[in-house]
Amino acid sequence: MLISIATAALPAVAEDGYDLWLRYKPVSAEWRREYRPLAQALLLPRAPSPTIRAAERELRRGLAGLLGAEPQQAGSVRRDGTLLLGTPASSPTIARLDLPLAQLRPGGYLIRSVVVDGHRATAIAANDDIGVLYGSYRFLRLLQTRQPIAQLDLASSPQIQLRLLNHWDNLDRTVERGYAGQSLWDWWRLPDFRDPRYTDYARANASIGINGTVLNNVNAKSDSLTPRYIAKAAALADVFRPYGIRVYLSARFNAPMEIGGLGTADPLDSDVRHWWRDKADEIYAAIPDFGGFLVKANSEGQPGPQDYGRSHADGANMLAAALEPHGGVVMWRAFVYAHDNPEDRAKQAYSEFKSLDGEFADNVVLQVKNGPIDFQPREPFHPLFGAMPHTPLMMEFQITKEYLGFATHLAYLGPLFEEVLDADTCRSASGRCDGSATVASVVDGSLHGYRTTGIAGVANIGTDRDWSGSIFNQANWYVFGRLAWDPRDSARAIAEDWLSMTFVPDGSFVGPAADMMMASREAVVDYMTPLGLAHLMGTGHHYGPAPWVDTLARPEWNPVYYHRADARGIGFDRTAEGSDAVAQYAPPIAAKFAGRSSVPEKYLLWFHHLPWNYPMSTGRDLWGELVYRYDRGADEVAAMRRQWSALHRYVDRERFAKTADFLAIQQREARWWRDACIAYFRSVSGRELPRGVRPPEHALAYYRAQKFPWAPGH
Known part of the structure; x- marks a missing residue:
């Protein structure tokens, strides 16, 4: 129950967002x-x-x-x-x-x-x-x-055991896909100087129940496992321990070669196994409550067990054996795809891991992204959820907005997280879609009786005073923690709590602001990737639209790989006539996704390649609906700006102005997305704009010429 304040006075002192949702301002x-x-x-x-x-x-x-x-x-x-x-x-x-x-x-x-x-x-x-x-x-x-x-x-009580942030932070303090300044971890001055901000970080995490943090990038450097850096990690662990936060490290698979002097990293080699046991002993001597390793292997060029003809289970189990005497866990990422694999990228993780169900050690958890590609504004849930009853799966969400406008676009991710967690995998004991086999029930272990449960969020935290690059990005950190505690909580109720604590607990403010937050992610989907499109972003940096890119060496790095637009139509055929990715889902889900009339329109072009004149439920054809969605997304951002402007009397000047400036950026960039994508798809389809639709501001050549070599987080 939200109690409205009778009168809302202007805050006397401007704020910079440092206090997050722990502001503790005086009550009436x-x-x-x-x-x-x-x-x-x-x-x-x-x-x-x-x-x-x-x-x-x-x-x-x-x-x-x-x-x-x-x-x-x-x-x-x-x-x-x-x-x-x-x-x-x-x-x-x-x-x-x-x-x-x-x-x-x-x-x-x-x-x-x-x-x-x-x-x-x-x-x-x-x-x-x-x-x-x-x-x-x-x-x-x-x-x-x-x-x-x-x-x-x-x-x-927490419904999930391991509730972790994954920091993609590098030892030089850059942050891969980070949009809030440098890494919090001042590796150069650690372990001797322990920034008071580390304690505030721990306080914020404990306040929402987060109990673990992976300190370094999944694209790991072996140096993180050297004595010098273990001592630095131990200093952070000392700060975090009273707040119930355990430290974890991303481990580079070939560290025995890079820092151990061995000639191989083969997981079945006795010297390699001995090296990892000694390394685990060394880490636990410095950090007695060390949580374990996060591993990215045989993906995007990272070393792994397949380099030696071994399986993912072989690699994970070797590390698990080293950690097992100390109670540590291995979180083995299922985000794998290879440049020499012609299979649909959306199928590769399932293809590699499904057959290994039951072959992993008891202290191994597979960390699976929410969707089968890569943190897109919208994806169907990953088909591995529900498909591996004998192997604990933990969720990996992305809190940092790599594909959703970086720091400046307001995109509340609560509805995205909620949409995935509430999805019915239809892998219930009855074999029917009865609501008992949701993704949440997989992640919290209730569906399969997992011995270990977990959920991870790729952090959006940096040295910016407001921690997350913008005030509203703080809400994504907050909602992740709350849903990690209880994956069946309400994204709307969590948004209302966050607004009350971060700004003012007045219903006249909280209601409209929550409406804005709850609509924001759908707006981003509309002006970036409507109707199930995906990966239209600029390559490498993922900033701005670039649906035309088709020149990169690896097919799956090119946006054209995902939309497949030509004069006849648009979309990726993942039915039995195409890549047959639908077959990786339970039969009722596969049938729904495979049917043109039954697939939800939000996934239409994810699963189907359709002609431009395909009739939609709205009465428009596909081309007209696509243009309408791009317009709707851009218009929604304009509406968000108006909503925020009307709330100025409830918010201090500094945070109000920064949010207003960012919404102005978002509106400009939403129009850029809309114009560039419409211009491109018009060029390949040969279609005219629907009557009354505003043409793009510039010719397609203008949008194609845009370059961003210094985009942040690259």
């Missing part, structure tokens, strides 16, 4: 009268752990900001509203309450209004200290979003 006098009597004292365990101390610091910081006064330290439950923190093992008072904590999973928490010795109190309890920290953040969120707290009784 009315809410202060309700909240303060219930949160005036803190009762901690007698021997607080570093994690409990982190919870204490956050509650003091949050309550001081929200209510104007820090809670006092208490030795027992007091009359004037005590917050009671702890576990049954650490707090006799919590133990005496006999709370229903057995139902909680690791990291779960319970927040309940209780009476102790005749005094009212609020218990924030868990079975482990990290659950107490998560519960403390949840309690603060209740206040930030102006929820009543007098009669609390709520419990929450």
